[in-house]
Amino acid sequence: MENLEQVHLQVNEVFYPTEELKKECIVQDYESMYKKSIENPDEFWSEVASELFWYQKWDKVLEWNFPYAKWFVNGKTNITYNCLDRHVENGRRNKLAFISVDEEGNEKKITYGELLERVNRLANGLKSLGLSKGDRVSIYMPNTVEAVISMLACARIGVIHSVVFAGFSEGALKIRVNDAKAKAVITATYTKRRGKKIPLLPTVLEATKDLDFVKHIIVWDRDKEIEESQQNGKIVDFENLIKSSSPVCNPEIMDAEDPLFILYTSGTTGKPKGVLHTVGGYMVNTYLTTKTVFNIKEDTVYWCTADVGWITGHSYIVYGPLANGTTSVIMEGVPVYPHPGIWWEYVEKYRVNVFYTAPTAIRMLMRFGDEIPAKYDLSSLKIIGSVGEPINPEAWLWYYKHVGKEKAKVVDTWWQTETGAHMITTLPCYPAKPGKAGKPMFGVVADVVDKQGNSLPPNTIGYLVIRKPWPSMLRTCWGEPERYEKYWKDIPGNVYNADDLAAIDEDGYIMIVGRADDVLNVAGHRIGNAEVESAIIEHPAVAEAAVIGKPNEIKGESIKAFVVLKEGYTPSPELVDEIKETVKEVLGAIAVPDEIEFVDKLPKTRSGKIMRRVLRAKELGQELGDISTLED
Numbered sequence: 001m002e003n004l005e006q007v008h009l010q011v012n013e014v015f016y017p018t019e020e021l022k023k024e025c026i027v028q029d030y031e032s033m034y035k036k037s038i039e040n041p042d043e044f045w046s047e048v049a050s051e052l053f054w055y056q057k058w059d060k061v062l063e064w065n066f067p068y069a070k071w072f073v074n075g076k077t078n079i080t081y082n083c084l085d086r087h088v089e090n091g092r093r094n095k096l097a098f099i100s101v102d103e104e105g106n107e108k109k110i111t112y113g114e115l116l117e118r119v120n121r122l123a124n125g126l127k128s129l130g131l132s133k134g135d136r137v138s139i140y141m142p143n144t145v146e147a148v149i150s151m152l153a154c155a156r157i158g159v160i161h162s163v164v165f166a167g168f169s170e171g172a173l174k175i176r177v178n179d180a181k182a183k184a185v186i187t188a189t190y191t192k193r194r195g196k197k198i199p200l201l202p203t204v205l206e207a208t209k210d211l212d213f214v215k216h217i218i219v220w221d222r223d224k225e226i227e228e229s230q231q232n233g234k235i236v237d238f239e240n241l242i243k244s245s246s247p248v249c250n251p252e253i254m255d256a257e258d259p260l261f262i263l264y265t266s267g268t269t270g271k272p273k274g275v276l277h278t279v280g281g282y283m284v285n286t287y288l289t290t291k292t293v294f295n296i297k298e299d300t301v302y303w304c305t306a307d308v309g310w311i312t313g314h315s316y317i318v319y320g321p322l323a324n325g326t327t328s329v330i331m332e333g334v335p336v337y338p339h340p341g342i343w344w345e346y347v348e349k350y351r352v353n354v355f356y357t358a359p360t361a362i363r364m365l366m367r368f369g370d371e372i373p374a375k376y377d378l379s380s381l382k383i384i385g386s387v388g389e390p391i392n393p394e395a396w397l398w399y400y401k402h403v404g405k406e407k408a409k410v411v412d413t414w415w416q417t418e419t420g421a422h423m424i425t426t427l428p429c430y431p432a433k434p435g436k437a438g439k440p441m442f443g444v445v446a447d448v449v450d451k452q453g454n455s456l457p458p459n460t461i462g463y464l465v466i467r468k469p470w471p472s473m474l475r476t477c478w479g480e481p482e483r484y485e486k487y488w489k490d491i492p493g494n495v496y497n498a499d500d501l502a503a504i505d506e507d508g509y510i511m512i513v514g515r516a517d518d519v520l521n522v523a524g525h526r527i528g529n530a531e532v533e534s535a536i537i538e539h540p541a542v543a544e545a546a547v548i549g550k551p552n553e554i555k556g557e558s559i560k561a562f563v564v565l566k567e568g569y570t571p572s573p574e575l576v577d578e579i580k581e582t583v584k585e586v587l588g589a590i591a592v593p594d595e596i597e598f599v600d601k602l603p604k605t606r607s608g609k610i611m612r613r614v615l616r617a618k619e620l621g622q623e624l625g626d627i628s629t630l631e632d
């Protein structure tokens with residue numbers, strides 16, 4: 001495993017909140033609040049949940065029937081009531097919910113009152129199309145407020161949404177729509193990226209053409225390109241549906257354990273897992289973590305740069321911020337177009353107080369030089385967050401110095417699609433250590449263990465596990481309960497295996513090293529090695545493929561593929577391009593290998609399993625480790 005020297009190198013400097021921030025912190029005493037959350041979870045979570053609206057109170061906070069949990073048992077609520085109506089009724093009707101911006105400086109502002117109305121109208125529209133509680137709807141949308149409205153409209157009436165990142169290709173979309181058996185897909189004519197229009201509707205039409213259960217395709221027709229004559233039948237106009245439906249829609253009364261959404265994520269096999277989250281626990285924990293990690297106050301302006309297509313977007317663009325009645329910026333586009341100061345331009349313009357992004361973006365912007373952020377007034381920033389992959393101390397310090405101006409507090413947040421909300425983070429009130437995520441969030445019992453489940457001594461790298469259920473945990477994998485159970489049955493001791501490697505230091509700070517399984521983290525995107533391999537072998541010339549991750553300065557990891565060609569084919573640069581194109585078609589641009597090497601054979605175990613570990617060690621010039629099971 002990794003050498004431990006690095007672990008020690010990173011603890012040298014500790015960064016305290018400024019006096020001013022410290023005074024403003026919602027959580028002043030992390031230790032005592034954490035202690036209460038562990039020693040008296042019923043009281044702790046009851047108090048948090050009571051800050052939100054419930055049609056009926058829960059009978060019991062937790063029912064734990066290993067490995068299945070029920071939180072807020074028999075509680076009845078609706079997450080959209082808490083995200084919208086609650087604020088409108090409490091004097092925030094005219095407060096901005098979102099400032100939706102794009103790369104060209106266009107902005108669209110929407111208040112809580114307006115957002116509620118549009119959500120209600122779309123929810124009624126979905127009902128008019130025959131959708132009801134328990135049905136699934138796939139959402140393949142640009143990162144705009146229309147995507148948020150689509151998600152909330154589903155949640156309003158108990159429809160389970162399944163958002164698919166709009167950067168995924170037709171093949172990846174098809175697998176997800178098919179697995180969820182979605183009755184409708186909500187999409188747009190296109191999304192904007194680097195000044196170009198990337199069509200989305202044609203991808204949806206192609207992906208769903210053989211899926212008979214998809215009855216409607218609801219299209220946000222951005223430039224009014226679709227003629228009325230085309231709108232009969234399957235295609236429904238998003239805006240017309242909103243316009244023609246009533247603005248009043250009573251929220252569906254949802255049980256705390258009713259499904260809220262499915263979000264597909266990569267695992268170790270070629271098939272993505274449909275992570276299922278339910279209403280009550282997810283709502284309570286996204287509310288609490290947003291409030292305490294980002295120190296949300298009434299006048300906070302917040303910006304999470306993620307895409308709604310990922311869990312970060314679900315929890316920290318949509319549900320968490322809205323449950324707190326926050327004003328958020330949401331942006332469609334990339335951080336470097338039309339210029340690499342665009343994010344800082346918006347931070348200055350909207351006086352953003354809390355900024356939340358990924359290390360890969362920080363490293364990319366870092367390359368453009370210190371003078372870019374220096375051109376803007378970033379003095380509004382109080383908290384700057386990081387998520388998605390380990391943040392190296394160099395990038396951490398640059399972020400702190402050049403974006404936070406040594407005043408804003410860096411909070412590194414570790415969590416997963418499966419955990420629904422932050423699990424290990426630095427809170428604003430206590431010191432941060434660059435390169436270490438921080439301490440466990442409320443109610444989280446984290447540990448680092450060996451394969452047998454024994455706790456390891458401080459500063460020793462092992463498997464990161466969670467010892468107790470938490471409110472926003474995944475409840476199952478859609479249609480594949482065995483894959484869900486595996487998380488809890490992998491390591492002895494009834495613990496949840498996060499499949500990350502980590503180490504805990506003597507102060508209880510947890511450093512995340514990276515994935516322990518065959519899952520890549522490329523620019524913060526989670527991609528299964530096996531997924532890329534199955535995409536590669538769809539090319540007719542390919543017999544076999546193995547994919548490894550290589551350390552990459554900007555993206556964290558880059559993808560290298562080893563390819564064995566079928567009899568009669570010879571390696572060529574054209575073939576490299578074709579294979580890349582195949583992966584792009586099957587999975588999307590984010591999964592395209594950076595390097596392809598043709599080989600005669602792949603290292604395998606005697607039982608025929610490809611030993612990616614051996615390929616990786618060879619590629620990186622490391623020791624091969626135990627190769628006793630190698631075939632020859």
Ligand code: WT7
Pocket residue numbers: 265311312386387388389390391412413414415416417418437498499500512513514515521524525526
């Ligand atoms: C994996 C989960 C959770 C939001 C985005 C990714 C890695 C996530 C951190 C962090 C080190 C991190 C882990 C984790 N990861 N945040 N702050 N420090 N690693 O969600 O796609 O479900 O991926 O991302 O390896 O297991 P995801």
